[in-house]
Amino acid sequence: xxxxxxxxxxxxxxxxxxxxxxxxLRFPFxxxxxxxxxxxxxxxxxxxxxxxxxxxxxxxxxxxxxxxREKARILAEDPERCxxxxxxxxxxxxxVELAMDSLSRDYPDLFALDRDGDRWRWTxxxxxxxxxxxxxxxxxxxxxxxxxxxxxxxxDFTLQDQRDGDLWMDGGMVTSxxxxxxKFDLGxxxxxxxxxxxxxxxxxxxxxxxxxxxxxxxxxxxxxLNWTMTINPRLDTSPENFTIWGGDRGSVTADNxxxxxxxRVELQSLFRLPRSNAILFSVRCYLxxxxxxxxxxxxxxRLHRVLRDLDPALVAYKGLDRYLPQTVAFLSxxxxxxxxxxxxxxxxxxxxxVDDLVPR
Amino acid sequence: xxxxxSLLPVxxxxxxxxxxxxxxxxxxxQLSVPSGPVPTAMTTxxxxxxxxxxxxxxxxxxxxxxxxxxxxxxAWRLATERVGLRLYAAGDDTFLSAVxxxxxxxxxxxxxxxxxxxxxxxxxxxxxxxxxxxxxxxDEGLSCAGCGAVLSVRSHYSRRIGAYMGVAExxxxxxxxxxxR
Amino acid sequence: xxxxxxxxxxxxxxxxxxxxxxxxxxxxxATAQPFPPVSAGSHGVFAFGDAVRTWKxxxxxxxxxxDGSMLRIIVRLAQGSRGGSAFLHGQxxxxxxxxxxxxxxxxxxxxxxxxxxxxxxxxxxxPFLSYMDAMDGMGLAYCLHHYCRPEERQAFHxxxxxxxxxxxxxxxxxxxxxxxxxxxxEPVSSRLSMCGPDGFMNWVGAVARDVGFSPGKIHSERFxxxxxxxxxRVDLARSGLSVSVGPEDTLLDALEAAGxxxxxxxxxxxCGACRVAxxxxxxxxxxxxxAEAERAAGDCILTCVSRARTAxxxxxx
Numbered sequence: 130x131x132x133x134x135x136x137x138x139x140x141x142x143x144x145x146x147x148x149x150x151x152x153x154l155r156f157p158f159x160x161x162x163x164x165x166x167x168x169x170x171x172x173x174x175x176x177x178x179x180x181x182x183x184x185x186x187x188x189x190x191x192x193x194x195x196x197x198r199e200k201a202r203i204l205a206e207d208p209e210r211c212x213x214x215x216x217x218x219x220x221x222x223x224x225v226e227l228a229m230d231s232l233s234r235d236y237p238d239l240f241a242l243d244r245d246g247d248r249w250r251w252t253x254x255x256x257x258x259x260x261x262x263x264x265x266x267x268x269x270x271x272x273x274x275x276x277x278x279x280x281x282x283x284x285d286f287t288l289q290d291q292r293d294g295d296l297w298m299d300g301g302m303v304t305s306x307x308x309x310x311x312k313f314d315l316g317x318x319x320x321x322x323x324x325x326x327x328x329x330x331x332x333x334x335x336x337x338x339x340x341x342x343x344x345x346x347x348x349x350x351x352x353x354l355n356w357t358m359t360i361n362p363r364l365d366t367s368p369e370n371f372t373i374w375g376g377d378r379g380s381v382t383a384d385n386x387x388x389x390x391x392x393r394v395e396l397q398s399l400f401r402l403p404r405s406n407a408i409l410f411s412v413r414c415y416l417x418x419x420x421x422x423x424x425x426x427x428x429x430x431r432l433h434r435v436l437r438d439l440d441p442a443l444v445a446y447k448g449l450d451r452y453l454p455q456t457v458a459f460l461s462x463x464x465x466x467x468x469x470x471x472x473x474x475x476x477x478x479x480x481x482x483v484d485d486l487v488p489r
Numbered sequence: 490x491x492x493x494x495s496l497l498p499v500x501x502x503x504x505x506x507x508x509x510x511x512x513x514x515x516x517x518x519q520l521s522v523p524s525g526p527v528p529t530a531m532t533t534x535x536x537x538x539x540x541x542x543x544x545x546x547x548x549x550x551x552x553x554x555x556x557x558x559x560x561x562x563x564a565w566r567l568a569t570e571r572v573g574l575r576l577y578a579a580g581d582d583t584f585l586s587a588v589x590x591x592x593x594x595x596x597x598x599x600x601x602x603x604x605x606x607x608x609x610x611x612x613x614x615x616x617x618x619x620x621x622x623x624x625x626x627x628d629e630g631l632s633c634a635g636c637g638a639v640l641s642v643r644s645h646y647s648r649r650i651g652a653y654m655g656v657a658e659x660x661x662x663x664x665x666x667x668x669x670r
Numbered sequence: 671x672x673x674x675x676x677x678x679x680x681x682x683x684x685x686x687x688x689x690x691x692x693x694x695x696x697x698x699x700a701t702a703q704p705f706p707p708v709s710a711g712s713h714g715v716f717a718f719g720d721a722v723r724t725w726k727x728x729x730x731x732x733x734x735x736x737d738g739s740m741l742r743i744i745v746r747l748a749q750g751s752r753g754g755s756a757f758l759h760g761q762x763x764x765x766x767x768x769x770x771x772x773x774x775x776x777x778x779x780x781x782x783x784x785x786x787x788x789x790x791x792x793x794x795x796x797p798f799l800s801y802m803d804a805m806d807g808m809g810l811a812y813c814l815h816h817y818c819r820p821e822e823r824q825a826f827h828x829x830x831x832x833x834x835x836x837x838x839x840x841x842x843x844x845x846x847x848x849x850x851x852x853x854x855x856e857p858v859s860s861r862l863s864m865c866g867p868d869g870f871m872n873w874v875g876a877v878a879r880d881v882g883f884s885p886g887k888i889h890s891e892r893f894x895x896x897x898x899x900x901x902x903r904v905d906l907a908r909s910g911l912s913v914s915v916g917p918e919d920t921l922l923d924a925l926e927a928a929g930x931x932x933x934x935x936x937x938x939x940x941c942g943a944c945r946v947a948x949x950x951x952x953x954x955x956x957x958x959x960x961a962e963a964e965r966a967a968g969d970c971i972l973t974c975v976s977r978a979r980t981a982x983x984x985x986x987x
Contacts, residue, residue, distance in 0.1 A: 216781040219808070225708070247736075292780045293886055299782075310617055314650040321495035325645050336495050344935065344943055346774055347706055368617045368656050372638055375658060406709035406778040415577075509854075509882035525844035570858040573882020594861025596783060 134255060135238040139194035146362035148421055150480050152191055155181035156417050157353040158425075159394050160474045163434040167326070167443070169338050174350035174398045176235075179474035183352070186231035187282055188413055189239065189481040194255050196305075196364065197284045203365050204280070209312040210278050210367075213288065213300035220288045220300065221275035221403035222265055224409055228278045253281055268292035284396075284413035287311070289319075291406055296342060298322055299407075305364035305414040307357045307393060308448070313368070314370060327442045345401045345408060352398040355432075357447045358456070362416045366393075381452035386459045388484075389422030394433065406408055406472060419456060422482040427469050496646045497589060498599060499606045504528055508575030510599075512561060514588060516556055516580025519615055520608065524576050536580075556580070560587050567595035579605040583613045583624050584652035593648065605657075614642050615652040621653060630659060674752075679705055679773040683764050685741065686799065690818075690825040692747045692760055693793055695732075697740055698768055704738030705770065710804035711777035711797050711891070714741065715937050718754070719766040720761065725754030726771060726923070728893055728938040733803065741770065746793040748895055764935035776941050779804055780841035781911070784863040786812040787853070789874050794866030795826070797891065801863070802833060812913075815869065817841045817850060846871075846877060854881040863889040892958040893938035895974045896920045899954065900980040906987045907949055908931065922973040930987055932973055939975035946973055951983035 139145040148156075156178055174186070182188045202211055213221060233242040241252040247264040258281065262269035270277045279286045280304040287301035296319045303311035303379055314322045319339045345351065359366055360377040379390055396413040423429040436457050438450075444450055463486070470476055502523035504511060511531040513522055534544070536559055537552035544551035544562065553559035567574075576597060578588040585604045592602045606660050611625030619636030630641045633655065638654030647654070684699040687921040698716075711923060713728045729743040747759045777797055780786070786805065788798045795816050805812045818826050820842040830838050839846075853862070862883055864874045871890050878888050883985075898918045905912050906924075915924040935943035939957030953971040964970060971983070 140623065189606045214782075215806070220782075226707075290781060291778055292782060296783075310654070313615075313617060313645070313647045313650065314655055315647075317647070321648075323494050324495040325643065326493070344774075344941065346772065346935070368616075370658050372618055403707040403773075404709055405781070406711075406775045448543060505881065507882060510723050555927070567858060571854065572856045572858055572860055572887075573854065575882075596857075598884060598886055600886045601858075607757060 135191050136194045140199045140364045143363050153421050154475055156415055157182045157354055157394050158428050159356040160431050161472050164438050165435045166256040169334055171351045171353045172384050174352040179472055185235040189236055192306050193283055199364055201302045211302040211303050212315050217288050217300040219400050220405035220407035223404050225278045227273045289408040289409045295347050296321055306367055308366055308368055310368045327446045347401040347403045350398055350400040355395040357393050358449055359391045360389055378451045381455050384457055386455045388418050390419045391416045391458050423486055424462055425475045427476045428458055430464040431469055433464040501639030502577050502603050502605045505575045511575050511579040516584045520579040542568045551557045556584055582607040584611055590651050594664050613652040614655040615650055616655050656658045681768050683762055683766045686960045689829055693744050695744050697742050705734055706733045707739050709775050710779050711802040712773050712774045712775040715771040716768055717771050718808045724874045726937055727754040728936050732796050732799045744796045774935050782863045785857050785858055785860045787860055787862050788814040789864040791817040791866030791870040797865050813837050815839045849877050852876055857895055861887050865891055893940050894956055896975045899977045905984045907984055908987055934974055937974045939972055944973045945970050947986035949984040949986055952979040954979045
């Protein structure tokens, strides 16, 4: 993060999202191997990893200002994208503290937090916000504490209450989701909100994941990468607005596939919140067109192999069927069949120039 | 193993011996009471479908004018109820959804509420695009009465909303953002 | 990013005060970074000792100061335990170094429930001291019934003097009829939480089920004080090491002393985090986590409290 933001981007029609070379190289490419199957793939969320987007508690990148503006617009269109049940009030404050502490520590040039007992001053320079408030007193903020902070962060956040040996999605702000609805899933248990995922239940993944998360410790956050694909650089692929974006899935041709088809990666990080014993799910969405992925030789070959061999049930669940053939065809011409290194790191510091992306 | 399902848990009704008082609510008189030995502290509430009915608190079976009438009284009853109650319900999907919501709101858990399989196949569906509710949806799809979207019904149920999710995903509109509408 | 704190929070005992003849309160002051916020019902694992040996014992956290400088615990002088609590009662004076290795919550408040009935006996009151603070803050309705011996009544009365007298009831007579009346009068939404000796919790649980509490609304936390036993040896299949476990050592302590990074969290047989696969030998299960079938299968062990029925065990470590 160099402190400069792409402030004029649009995540809806007419689309206008740019990715600098640096942004491409820090993309959390989700495939460490040439094939993919749903798995837990959880690792400690420590400030290290093969790409720079993994190096902070909450990643801020060049799209920050534009994404926050898009989030505000979605919330204005549909306030039910932010819902928090009343018993989660303490978890809201936990979130405020974690977010403000982390951002001001990781990006001191952008954010500042001054604490004097419970009298706090929050400064957000990119969004030009200065706020004095009393920690724990919701009346001193312009809106609920969770909403206040989540509006100033990229990505989605949900708050999970832990009770009766389960996790319950009892709050969240969800504006950049892969086809699930907060207002619909609010109040559901871990098994209930995962019900639509195919195959994973039979594999026992959710059992193990839930047992693991119930033991998650404060100060020891974990992360995993999840992925799907999206047509156009659209953050809000919600069921609520499926009528607006769903038709785009039929618009992919051999001519526009490189710009239209995006790999959508969720950096999911999970934090135990200390006052409430709740768990924060942070779901940060990264969108990169396959044309940009093609500028990294390792990534384009690996993406080709993963998509070519993907389980049909996952193709259907992720809704890829209408444009997967065009995408695989585009990538297959760029895959020389070379053996690729394990892991997600790009194995290069220099991108192939766009003009050199000629089919082999 | 974890039950990765969001659907209302339903099954044949049987009296729970762990309960000390038992309340069976049903949408119609012909719906049968839970199986097993009938406990002494057992009351049946039945929808009578008659505006002249008055529930008689001294009777083991009380009749209510409508499902809405019964559900209203159920909320009042649960607000003053003490520990040890078990609630059983039989009726259609809409009725069961409403009973579950009322029990949840009163602080009862799944261990204290038992729902019979719905008597009709129809499901309650919310249009995720405009929040219009549709009762007794028999098919996998419908046209939303509110916004006109052609909805398919996902096998995903929200207990808080009391409905399945209907999404216009089988036939997305031909026009997209780019082609204009 | 918060880093794993493998070394924990260094601290010293700042103040000691008797609560009853067998209970002592310790205020513990952080000497490096402040203690993190703590949710009601949490326990810490506290490491302390002398030149001869170190104990790592779990205790409920009664309170944390707002600035994070101080934690409060109450420790019972346990007869016949492996001696950590006895050490604190004997040697736990201001200035004694004590490290908070980790904090976790196996007994969280069910925040969604509006009404709570809390039942404790003896030192089992400790988690409920934090519960009541949290419930006051959240506006939840609750009532605590605390059971003690007649001669302790005055001491517990003093401990609870600041609390709302309408929400706290002391009992020095475990009267089943009276408990049954109390529990039966609870509203349908009520959650029951209990903490105390096994006999007490078995009694409360039975009365609660008898008045119709569903099992999922009865909450408890059971810690085992690790007790000694015959010495045994463990062979570690992955590392090829052999480790001897003395009569007074725990298996977990012995593994750690041998430099093995064994998983653990509560150190009291309550959480299951230290579960390790047993490849041969017969475990002597002493935890509160494993199901009957898992005990009978004998293919895993919780290293923090359990021991061996055979002279050796082979573990997948």
